[in-house]
Every structure is written in structure tokens, then in C-alpha cells.
Amino acid sequence: MFRCVLTAAGLVLFACSTTALAQQKQAIGAPPEASNMKLVGVSDLQARSAYQPTIHRQGDRWIAYIGHHGGTDDVPAPVNPMTGQAEPNGTSIVDVTDPAHPRYLRHLPGQAGKYESGGAQMARVCDGKSLPKGDPNAVYMLRTFGSEAHEIWNVSDPASPVLVTRIDGLKDTHKSWWECDTGIAFLVSGAPDWRTRRMTQVYDLGDPAHPQKIRDFGLPGQEPGSTGAVPTELHGPISTGPQGNRVFFGYGTNKGGILQIVDRDKLLNGPKEPTPDNLRFPEISRLPMSAFNGAHTTFPMFDMPVAEFAEDKDGKTRDIVMIVDEAILNECGEARQMVWFADVTTETRPMMISSYTVPEASGQFCQRGGRFGSHSANESMAPVYYKKMAFIAFFNAGVRALDIRDPYHPKEVGYFIPSITSATDKRCIPIEGGDRCKVAIQTNNVETDDRGYVYIVDRANTGLHILELTGPARAVAGLPKS
Amino acid sequence: MRRGAAIAAMAIALGVSGVGAYQLAPAPAEETARWREIAWPFPRDGWPAGRAFRCDGACAGAELYVRAKRGFCNCERGVADDDEVDRVADIDLISPRFTAVAPGEEVGIGAMRGRARRYDLDGPDSARLAAIGIAVSRRCDLLVAAAQGRGQAGVVQRAVLVFLEMPEMKTWVTAALDGK
Numbered sequence: 001m002f003r004c005v006l007t008a009a010g011l012v013l014f015a016c017s018t019t020a021l022a023q024q025k026q027a028i029g030a031p032p033e034a035s036n037m038k039l040v041g042v043s044d045l046q047a048r049s050a051y052q053p054t055i056h057r058q059g060d061r062w063i064a065y066i067g068h069h070g071g072t073d074d075v076p077a078p079v080n081p082m083t084g085q086a087e088p089n090g091t092s093i094v095d096v097t098d099p100a101h102p103r104y105l106r107h108l109p110g111q112a113g114k115y116e117s118g119g120a121q122m123a124r125v126c127d128g129k130s131l132p133k134g135d136p137n138a139v140y141m142l143r144t145f146g147s148e149a150h151e152i153w154n155v156s157d158p159a160s161p162v163l164v165t166r167i168d169g170l171k172d173t174h175k176s177w178w179e180c181d182t183g184i185a186f187l188v189s190g191a192p193d194w195r196t197r198r199m200t201q202v203y204d205l206g207d208p209a210h211p212q213k214i215r216d217f218g219l220p221g222q223e224p225g226s227t228g229a230v231p232t233e234l235h236g237p238i239s240t241g242p243q244g245n246r247v248f249f250g251y252g253t254n255k256g257g258i259l260q261i262v263d264r265d266k267l268l269n270g271p272k273e274p275t276p277d278n279l280r281f282p283e284i285s286r287l288p289m290s291a292f293n294g295a296h297t298t299f300p301m302f303d304m305p306v307a308e309f310a311e312d313k314d315g316k317t318r319d320i321v322m323i324v325d326e327a328i329l330n331e332c333g334e335a336r337q338m339v340w341f342a343d344v345t346t347e348t349r350p351m352m353i354s355s356y357t358v359p360e361a362s363g364q365f366c367q368r369g370g371r372f373g374s375h376s377a378n379e380s381m382a383p384v385y386y387k388k389m390a391f392i393a394f395f396n397a398g399v400r401a402l403d404i405r406d407p408y409h410p411k412e413v414g415y416f417i418p419s420i421t422s423a424t425d426k427r428c429i430p431i432e433g434g435d436r437c438k439v440a441i442q443t444n445n446v447e448t449d450d451r452g453y454v455y456i457v458d459r460a461n462t463g464l465h466i467l468e469l470t471g472p473a474r475a476v477a478g479l480p481k482s
Numbered sequence: 483m484r485r486g487a488a489i490a491a492m493a494i495a496l497g498v499s500g501v502g503a504y505q506l507a508p509a510p511a512e513e514t515a516r517w518r519e520i521a522w523p524f525p526r527d528g529w530p531a532g533r534a535f536r537c538d539g540a541c542a543g544a545e546l547y548v549r550a551k552r553g554f555c556n557c558e559r560g561v562a563d564d565d566e567v568d569r570v571a572d573i574d575l576i577s578p579r580f581t582a583v584a585p586g587e588e589v590g591i592g593a594m595r596g597r598a599r600r601y602d603l604d605g606p607d608s609a610r611l612a613a614i615g616i617a618v619s620r621r622c623d624l625l626v627a628a629a630q631g632r633g634q635a636g637v638v639q640r641a642v643l644v645f646l647e648m649p650e651m652k653t654w655v656t657a658a659l660d661g662k
Contacts, residue, residue, distance in 0.1 A: 070558075117558035195565045197555075227581040229574035230565070254553060255528035291528035328553035333661050335528075430660040 025368065026420045026440055033363070036414030036473035037401060040453065041466040043102040046078055047423035048089045050457035051121035052175065053464070055096065055380075055449040058127075058139055062449060063158045064102070065125055065141055066092040066457055066464060068110065070118025072425060080107045088112040089119040091143055092464075093158045099453050099466040105159040111146020118146050122173065122188075125155070126180035133183070133207035140164065140208045142185065144173035150187050152208045164208050172197045175236030175296075177247075182206065184214075184268065186237040186247060191216055193224040198233040200249070202268065215272035217282075219251065219260070223274040232256040235296050235326070238379065239264060244302060246284075248321055252294030254328045254337050254373075259287040259298050259321060261347055287342055287350040289323070292335035296326035297377045300344075301387045306406055319345045320407045327373025327395055330427045331438075332366035337373035339392055341407045356410045358397040363417075369438025370427035370460060371395035375445065382450040389413075389477050391454055396440040399456045401469065403476045414473040417441055418458065418465045425460040452479055515540040515641040522547070524575045533654070537631070541641045544631030547572055548646070550658035551624040560619040561596035568599070571615030572628040579604040580613065583635075591646045591655075594618035594625060598643075600635045614639045616646075623659045 032039060049069040056063050068089035071077050077086040082104070090110030095103040110120030122144040128134030141155045149168035153161040172190030179185070183206025190197050199218035203211050216223075219231035232251040239247045245265055251258040266282035289295060299322040309316050321344050325337035338357035344350040357374070358365065365372040378391045385391075390410075392400045398417030402410045418441050426437040444459035454467040470482050517535040524531070524547070532549020551570065561567065564586040573580050586599030596618030605611040612635040616627040629642050645651060 113558065115557055116555055195568060197565075197569075227579070229578040229580075230569045233569075253555065291526070328555075329661075333552060 025438070028420055028422060030419055032419045033398070033417040034415065036469060036471045037399070037416040037454070037467050038470050039416070039418075039465060040468050041096070041098075041100045041102050042463060043092075043094050043104055044421070044423060044463040045092045045094075045457070046080060046104070046107060047075075047461045047463070048078055048092065048107075049115075049119075049425070049459050049461055050092075050444060050464070051119075051459075052123055052376075052445050053447045053455045053457050054123045054125050055447055055453075055455060056125040056139070057450065058156070058158065061095060061097045061158075062099075062451070063105075063155070064092075064094040064096045064455060064464065065123040065143075065155070066094065067121040067123045067143060068092065068119045069121055069459070070111070070113040070115050070146070072114060072461075074425075076114055077112065082107065091120050091123055091141070093155065093161070094464065095158070096449075096453070096455070096466060102464065102466065106161065108153070108161055111148060113146055116147075120145055120151075122175055124176060124178040126178055126183075128156075128208075130180045131183045131206050131208065138208075142176065142178050142205065144176070147172045147190065149173070150176065150189070152205065152211075165211055167201075167203070167211055174198050174234070177237050177239055178205065179239055179241050182242060183208075184239070186239060188234055188236055194218060194222055195224070195226060195230050196222040196233045198235070200234060200237060214268060216274050217267060218274070218279060219258070220276035220279045223276070223279060226276070232258055232294070235294065236298075238298055238300060240300055240302070244300070246300065248298040248300050250295030250298035250323065252289070253296060253326045254294045254334055256291050257289035257293050257295035257323070257325065259289070259295055259323055259342060259350065261285050261287075261344060261350065285348045285350055287344075287352070289340070293325045293337060293340070295323050296375060297322070297324040297379065299324070299377055299379060299390070301404075301407070304387050304407060306408065308406060308408065315345065317345075318343050318407070319347075321350070322377060322390060322404070322407075324374050324377045324392060326375050327371045330370055330429050332360075332372055333429065334373075337375075339374055339377070339390075339402070339410070341404075341410060343407075353408050354410055356392075356402060356412070358394050358400060358412075358415075363397060365397050368396045369440035370442045372397060375443075378446050378448045378454070380448045380450075382448065384450060384452045384479075385448055385477055389473075391446045391448060391456075393443045393446045393456060395442050395444070395459070398441060398443045399446050399454065399467070401454075401473055405476070413476055414469060414471075416456070416465070416467050418443070418456070418462060421462055424458070424462045427460065452477065515645070517546065517645050520545070527575075532658070535645075537638070537641065541631060541633050541638045544629055544633055544638045544641070546627060546629040546642055546645070547575065548625070548627045548651075548655075550655070551626055552622075552659065552661055554619065554622050554624050556619070557622040561617045561624070564597060564599050567597050567615050567617050570624055571599070571617045571626045573601055573603070573613055573615045576613060576628060576630050577603040577605065577611075589616060589618065589643060591616075591618050591625065591643065592652055594620050596624075598639060600639070603630060612638070614642065616642065620659055625655055625659065
């Protein structure tokens with residue numbers, strides 16, 4: 001009898017360990033892992049490591065512009081099957097009008113170089129007719145060109161982009177922001193004489209053919225000629241435009257993050273010489289984060305009604321900024337990078353109110369390989385999801401759909417982890433005598449379109465996955481049942 | 483008898499002082515630099531604590547702080563310029579008010595390459611201190627060292643670079659960069 005119990009216990013243990021092992025490792029051919037999200041369509045993006053997708057409606061078409069990092073050690077410049085040429089990673093342009101059958105239109109090469117030292121990571125798109133002095137028949141894509149330049153292309157025919165202008169001579173670039181109604185752009189740049197790799201160059205790109213520089217901006221201590229400690233470098237800004245009159249700057253990647261709230265009008269029209277006083281002038285406040293976390297994305301959501309506070313005499317609505325950290329190290333080699341919600345209603349005293357992370361044990365993500373932790377959020381402010389749902393790219397934990405209607409208590413309502421493919425690149429950590437590598441999904445960025453489709457892209461070369469919400473998650477966004 | 487006891491006590495003391503200290507192989511007639519490990523003196527920040535040492539001998543009074551910083555975006559370019567040294571070398575742990583006194587120079591520690599730079603620091607009671615910042619990279623990771631003292635910066639820098647090349651330190655650096 002005792003022997004039978006032992007055998008049964010052994011079998012249970014074996015079954016559990018097999019399940020745990022299966023969860024720890026993705027296999028080619030295995031189905032995606034999903035809850036309340038389903039796959040609609042796929043593009044392999046020519047097996048290029050992907051960063052920011054931007055989805056833009058052009059007439060009756062929907063076009064995805066997807067920025068890429070540089071190539072890898074193994075494949076520095078993948079072959080473009082449309083041209084037969086090896087091309088340094090740049091921008092993929094994909095027609096996603098029919099999301100079930102995305103059509104790859106064009107690869108626009110970027111700067112030669114590997115990983116963060118090449119490619120064309122960032123893309124933003126504005127219609128010429130919305131810009132103050134744009135060609136009304138044109139559609140403009142603003143992209144980075146590796147670390148050395150920003151470029152504007154006319155993509156009115158997305159299969160045949162035409163270069164309009166170039167701002168170069170930089171030592172780095174990153175996640176810029178472009179206001180389509182004013183043309184004002186907050187370009188994440190590395191001006192050669194600044195002490196930081198990434199700061200802000202404010203430009204008027206209202207006439208894309210004739211960029212007008214407004215000023216350089218950063219934290220005091222980063223400017224040319226300063227001495228002493230150099231504050232954390234910029235990751236990216238998001239502006240609320242002339243109406244909101246605020247720009248939210250996120251500094252840091254996975255350490256020493258800062259949310260900086262800036263008066264846009266003072267930034268654009270205040271004194272421009274980069275002195276410490278002039279750099280402080282437009283700042284309203286800062287929220288320093290833990291030294292353990294950085295600020296990759298700072299996404300503002302003003303006037304959010306909070307149901308719990310509905311009967312309160314004051315503070316029924318709150319101004320919220322969602323802050324997303326970026327995980328950098330593979331296999332949990334750092335403090336957890338996650339999502340934070342800050343209440344900035346009283347702007348001079350912003351306060352963290354809640355946080356969200358994927359529970360590690362739900363998928364043994366620290367053992368799966370690659371990065372685990374957050375990287376970025378969707379940045380579309382289209383009504384379909386704005387202030388209701390947020391989508392977070394969580395590297396090997398795929399994309400996570402959060403119900404943020406009560407930002408004091410964000411709640412996960414869905415997720416999708418794509419299957420790996422033969423294109424998925426390995427991720428390694430150093431061990432005694434060499435490296436140990438694993439292959440895992442690395443969902444890097446996410447964006448949504450006005451129709452409600454969710455676009456996720458992979459840093460480990462697995463391509464683009466177009467998703468939609470299913471089940472109860474649709475109700476959160478007020479979408480009809482699928 | 484008393485003389486014998488004194489000699490024995492001195493021998494024991496010298497032996498004890500050798501424990502936990504690292505002695506640089508000196509050139510003939512050159513004063514020895516000995517680095518004695520001390521507690522990491524800084525509050526916790528975003529990076530795990532490293533190791534700290536105080537110098538006796540050639541660089542007497544100088545202190546050295548060494549640590550690994552894993553996860554560095556410039557995987558390809560490494561420590562490419564002096565601004566990078568200003569940003570990463572931990573000089574700001576000693577004092578947030580520092581001024582570089584000259585352009586930096588290329589240095590290497592083992593197979594790692596990077597830069598070193600000299601600084602003036604604001605010390606307590608308006609005293610001026612000399613400091614050295616060193617940053618070298620291994621792929622996407624950094625080894626940084628900051629040293630401060632009242633002695634000649636050149637002497638301290640040489641002593642630090644020699645010390646970081648010692649087998650015990652190389653073993654520790656490799657482990658620290660591997661996340662162990």
C-alpha cells in the first residue's frame with residue numbers, strides 16, 4: 001500500500017516537473033500561449049529585430065511602419081527577398097488593411113551596424129494635410145537613422161518612399177515624438193557637445209522640407225560645459241500638444257528613472273540658451289523613481305474618472321501618467337522592470353499610486369531565456385482603448401492587456417505570447433567557460449490602431465503579430481462581442 | 483627576552499596585516515602600493531555594491547571603489563569618449579561636484595578596453611581632492627573604478643591599473659561581470 005502511494009506521488013511529481021519544464025522552454029511548432037487575445041495575422045518582417053511600430057490610416061488603407069534595431073552578430077544585414085540584396089535593418093512598411101493577410105511592401109534600409117548601433121528604430125507618421133505647411137497630398141514618416149540622423153520620408157506611396165530631409169551629425173537617437181497638428185517634434189538626439197548620449201532637440205517640422213530648430217533641452221548637468229554628476233539620459237517624451245500644454249519626459253532605461261513634467265509653452269517660447277536656469281525654467285516637477293527602475297515610456301491620461309472616487313467632493317477625476325520601465329538583462333539579471341501609475345493631478349507633487357508586473361511564477365519566465373520584464377506600452381490615444389486599456393510589451397511574457405479604468409488598481413485581462421519560429425534568435429548569458437543560450441519570444445513593442453487591432457513586434461526576429469481581444473477583455477474596451 | 487617577544491609580535495602583526503591585503507610587485511627601489519579591503523562605503527543605488535580598498539604605501543590614503551555594471555547600451559561602441567567616463571565611472575558617488583582636469587586616455591584591463599580620466603573633487607571643508615575614473619567594457623557590460631586621494635593622480639592611476647590586473651582581482655571581475 002505504502003509502495004503504491006510512493007509510486008503515485010512520484011508520478012504526480014514527474015507530471016508536475018514535466019509541465020514546469022514545458023512552461024520554461026518554448027518549442028517550434030507549439031501553439032501560442034494566450035488568454036482573451038487571439039492571433040489574426042503575421043508578417044515575418046524579414047526576420048529583422050523590431051522596435052517601434054506605428055500604424056497609420058492612409059485613405060482606405062492601413063499601413064504599419066516598423067522600426068528595426070541593427071543586425072545581429074550572425075546576420076548583420078539580412079537579405080531582403082524582394083530585392084535579393086543584403087540590407088542593413090531599417091524600416092519595414094507593411095500594408096495591414098486586411099490584418100489577416102498583411103502585405104510586406106518595402107524595406108527601407110537603415111544605418112549599418114549591429115543591435116542598438118544600427119538600424120532605424122523609431123518611426124512616427126503625420127499626414128501632410130494636418131501639418132501647418134505640409135504638402136496636403138503627402139504622408140510623412142519621421143524616422144531615426146541609426147545613431148547618426150533623423151530623416152523625413154514622403155510615404156504617400158508607401159511602397160516607394162522618397163527622402164525629404166535629414167537632420168544629421170548626431171551621436172545617438174531614440175524614441176522621438178511628433179505632433180501632427182503643429183509639426184513640433186521632440187527629437188531624442190545626441191547633440192555632439194552635450195554630455196549625455198540622449199537629450200531633446202525641439203524642432204518645428206511643420207514644413208517637413210525645411211526643419212527649423214527651436215532649441216536643445218535636457219536636465220541641468222547634461223548641457224555643454226557643465227561639470228559634476230551627469231543626470232540620467234533621456235529615453236523619450238510624449239507631448240499633449242498646445243491644448244494639454246504638457247510634455248512628459250521619461251529618463252532612464254532600467255535604472256534611476258525620472259518622470260519630468262514640462263510646460264510645453266515655456267519650453268518652446270522660453271529662453272533657449274542651454275544654461276542650467278533656462279533648462280529649469282519650463283520644468284513643473286519631477287518624480288524621481290527608485291534607482292532600480294527606469295522610465296522608457298511616460299504615457300499621459302488626463303481627466304480619468306475613477307469610479308471609486310465618484311461620490312467624493314473633490315478629486316473625482318485624476319490625471320495619470322503610466323510609466324513603463326525597460327528590462328535590459330537576460331534571465332532576470334536585474335531588478336524587475338515593470339509598469340507604474342503616477343497620479344499627477346497635483347502636478348507639483350506627483351505620486352506613484354500603483355504598479356503592475358506579470359507574476360514570474362505564472363510562466364517560470366526567469367528560466368525561459370532572454371529578457372523578462374516590461375519594455376514599452378502602446379502610445380496611440382485613439383478612443384478605442386485610451387484610458388480604458390493599456391497593452392504592455394513584456395519580452396518573454398509576450399503582450400499583456402491591462403484594464404486601467406481604475407488606475408489605482410490596474411488588472412490584467414488578457415495576454416498573448418507568440419510561438420517561436422525558426423527565425424527566432426537566441427539569447428545568451430555568460431556561464432563558466434562560455435555562454436549558455438536559449439531561444440524565446442522577446443515582445444519588444446506594441447501599438448494599436450483605431451480599429452482595435454493590437455500589433456506586437458519581436459526583438460528576437462520573430463516578426464509582427466496582429467492580435468485582437470476576445471471574451472471578457474473586449475467588454476473592458478466596450479468592443480462588440482467577437 | 484623582551485626584544486625577542488617584540489620581534490615575534492611584529493612578525494605576527496606583519497603577517498596579519500598581509501591577510502586581506504594585496505601587495506603590488508614593486509619595481510626595485512620603488513615604494514610598494516598595498517591595497518587593503520574596506521567596507522563598501524556608499525548607500526545602495528541602482529547597481530549592486532562593489533569592492534572598496536584603501537592604499538598603504540606608494541599611494542597611501544587613496545581609496546579605490548570597483549564594481550561591475552551589467553547592462554550597458556553601447557554594446558558595440560564600448561566606452562567611446564570622456565563623457566561616457568563622466569557618466570558611468572562612479573566619481574559622483576564620491577562627490578557630485580567634480581571637474582575633469584584634462585582629456586582622458588585610453589586604458590585596458592585584461593582584454594577590456596575603455597578610458598580613464600582625472601578629476602578635481604570638492605571634498606569636505608572645501609578641500610580639493612584628486613580622483614580618477616576608469617571605465618572599460620566587455621560586450622554590453624562595464625567595469626568601473628573610481629579612486630580618490632591626496633597624492634599624485636598619476637601615481638594612483640598606475641597603482642590602480644596594476645592592482646586591477648592582479649589575478650585575484652581578475653577572477654573577481656570576471657565573476658562580477660558574469661553576474662555571480
